[in-house]
Amino acid sequence: MKKLLILLLISVSIYAQHQQNSIKYNCNLCHECENPTKLNPCLKSCPRDEVITVYHSAEKAPDIIKIDLVKSEKDIYQAVNFTHKLHAEMSNMAGGCVICHHYNPVGKVVACRECHENQRKREVLDKPDLKGAYHRQCLMCHKTWKKQDDCNFCHLQNNVKSSAAKQKNKKNVHPKIETPKKILFKSNGYKNTLVTFYHNDHTQTFGLECKSCHNSDACAKCHNQNVVQVKNSSKKMDKHQVCSSCHDVKTNCQECHKSKEAKRFNHFAKTGFELKNYHSKLECSKCHRNGKSYSGLKKECSNCHSAWQPDFKHKKVGLVLSEEHSELACEDCHNLKTMKVDCSNCHEENFYPKHLPGKKVK
Amino acid sequence: MKKQNRRDFLKSSISIAGAATATNLLLPKNTKASPENILSNDRFGVLVDTTVCIGCRKCEWACKTAHNLPAGDASDYDDKKVLSKRRRPSPGGYTVVNQYQTNQIPTNVKFQCMHCDHPACVSACIVGAFSKTEYGAVVWDETKCIGCRYCMVACPFQIPTFDFDKAIEPNISKCDFCIDRLKVGKIPACVEICPVETLTFGPRKDLIEVARKKIKNFPDRYINRIFGEAEVGGTSWLYLASSQFEKLDFPKLGKNPAPGVSETIQHGIFAYFIPPIALYALLGGIMWVNKKSENEDEE
Ligand code: SF4
Ligand code: SF4
Numbered sequence A: 001m002k003k004l005l006i007l008l009l010i011s012v013s014i015y016a017q018h019q020q021n022s023i024k025y026n027c028n029l030c031h032e033c034e035n036p037t038k039l040n041p042c043l044k045s046c047p048r049d050e051v052i053t054v055y056h057s058a059e060k061a062p063d064i065i066k067i068d069l070v071k072s073e074k075d076i077y078q079a080v081n082f083t084h085k086l087h088a089e090m091s092n093m094a095g096g097c098v099i100c101h102h103y104n105p106v107g108k109v110v111a112c113r114e115c116h117e118n119q120r121k122r123e124v125l126d127k128p129d130l131k132g133a134y135h136r137q138c139l140m141c142h143k144t145w146k147k148q149d150d151c152n153f154c155h156l157q158n159n160v161k162s163s164a165a166k167q168k169n170k171k172n173v174h175p176k177i178e179t180p181k182k183i184l185f186k187s188n189g190y191k192n193t194l195v196t197f198y199h200n201d202h203t204q205t206f207g208l209e210c211k212s213c214h215n216s217d218a219c220a221k222c223h224n225q226n227v228v229q230v231k232n233s234s235k236k237m238d239k240h241q242v243c244s245s246c247h248d249v250k251t252n253c254q255e256c257h258k259s260k261e262a263k264r265f266n267h268f269a270k271t272g273f274e275l276k277n278y279h280s281k282l283e284c285s286k287c288h289r290n291g292k293s294y295s296g297l298k299k300e301c302s303n304c305h306s307a308w309q310p311d312f313k314h315k316k317v318g319l320v321l322s323e324e325h326s327e328l329a330c331e332d333c334h335n336l337k338t339m340k341v342d343c344s345n346c347h348e349e350n351f352y353p354k355h356l357p358g359k360k361v362k
Numbered sequence B: 001m002k003k004q005n006r007r008d009f010l011k012s013s014i015s016i017a018g019a020a021t022a023t024n025l026l027l028p029k030n031t032k033a034s035p036e037n038i039l040s041n042d043r044f045g046v047l048v049d050t051t052v053c054i055g056c057r058k059c060e061w062a063c064k065t066a067h068n069l070p071a072g073d074a075s076d077y078d079d080k081k082v083l084s085k086r087r088r089p090s091p092g093g094y095t096v097v098n099q100y101q102t103n104q105i106p107t108n109v110k111f112q113c114m115h116c117d118h119p120a121c122v123s124a125c126i127v128g129a130f131s132k133t134e135y136g137a138v139v140w141d142e143t144k145c146i147g148c149r150y151c152m153v154a155c156p157f158q159i160p161t162f163d164f165d166k167a168i169e170p171n172i173s174k175c176d177f178c179i180d181r182l183k184v185g186k187i188p189a190c191v192e193i194c195p196v197e198t199l200t201f202g203p204r205k206d207l208i209e210v211a212r213k214k215i216k217n218f219p220d221r222y223i224n225r226i227f228g229e230a231e232v233g234g235t236s237w238l239y240l241a242s243s244q245f246e247k248l249d250f251p252k253l254g255k256n257p258a259p260g261v262s263e264t265i266q267h268g269i270f271a272y273f274i275p276p277i278a279l280y281a282l283l284g285g286i287m288w289v290n291k292k293s294e295n296e297d298e299e
């Protein structure tokens, strides 16, 4: 019977191993020796981010986590209510979940305590215990800016009932970040040294989120300008790399590098085609469709509006046609080339825009 | 001046001892110094990683509390201004954390007794009050201490402190590695409380492995040196840092256990009981010369 059981166990484990083998993994990512066994897994020291395979969005992350596992001989401080979701969101700008969850092979999200022993007196000493790990993780960012590495910044002190201490319990929220309208970069690698970057024009026109560009900034970048983080120091944002997803940074230097400060981009001044109403809301690529080049379009509407779309939803332009008008063909009202509205087929001249063929909507 | 090397020093001490033979009989039996000096293979140590210390000074509080010294409230230690003062361990606090402006981020360094493997204090103590225990801790016996302060002079780290307010009951004090806690299987109070585990407690030989691994894995973070691995013959407390230790007020020391010699003299002298003052002066002179020539050797 015993033998049978063992046989069963072995076959199950072989099956399980086989299952795992279907995942493409390089054994020596984690193991030092050729043939690791259960008794001697010869694990490398923590492989950290190399094996991260689990990703979640910040929205799915737990909101608040109470960190109360660590018990000390003398608990000077109370447990911390860690605003996890808030931090997860902030991490989007500084490298993502990985900056804290530095080890996560396939499966569920690994909790800190699964690797870091909740025991200071222990045998395996090459990674910090749980208390150390928590604090180091938090302080990695917090200690780089002033006043926020006080114990009281996160902890309430035990047996202190002062109102100041209580206030700390309010949920912390990162204040709104003021974004710069214009940044003037000075470069010295190219004869024209000034690059004028209209920050908000870019974010608004292209619908960019902060993290679209700022995904490897350190908190210290804003919080303490004269301090550089020792660990996980943010790589200097390679500005060319960020721009290169749209701009040709290899050959067309003078597009951005100018001898004097550049004016804001103005579609009308540059092309003679004014972006009004519906057009001003469009992303550039809706009209400039051939990949990276933004030149070559003529001013005519027929560039885009070459053929009437029978199922065009007029609502898109901010006007819902009334029932009788919606049955008309496009060209009954519009001039194909200029899109100008002409009501004279049915109404007297200059009927529009005094009277509308429907209702304006937003 | 003639540079005196260790051998000359030994010779001079032998001649002093010879001169003193006559007074041999005057020696009280129990004064014969016989310090217990165990260098256990499993002795403990603490690895201090100065790159993680945040200077919260909770270790100072815990140390005082564990030794029944007036400690005050833990929040009294939030004041970070004192970090920039160059404080030293004192009878009122056996450990201090000082801050050094090294890189862009300041380095905080906790100081206390290093618990040398070949302790100068043990060798220097004329009544054998000091001993190195199998735990790795260097401790002393209050009842034996006569307050001569030789240990203060001998210690390469200037650790033993003397309470000048209490001249009547002379007693040296310093970090005792929380030996009473170690004996009951606990870890030192400072190690226990440290929020970031700047202080890792364990067998010294394991700590050296850990330290080597850290240096290997994070070459940008640490300089390639474990302070205390070899200094003055090795210490139980070991340090890692991101900048040169000399910039952090660590003394420049050789690898030899500095005091091997003074042990021979002092114990010898005391064994033969040469009446004090003149001898102390002579001895002090010899130690001073010796220390100086040691320093010169290093350079
Ligand atoms: S540091 Fe000084 S007091 Fe401590 S063991 Fe070494 S010599 Fe003795
Ligand atoms: S080991 Fe004990 S005596 Fe020494 S500094 Fe730490 S708490 Fe103080």
Ligand code: SF4
Pocket (backbone or CB within 6 Å): B052, B053, B054, B055, B056, B057, B058, B059, B060, B097, B108, B110, B193, B194, B195, B196, B197, B198, B199
């Ligand atoms: S408790 Fe730890 S982190 Fe705080 S000052 Fe002491 S050694 Fe540094």
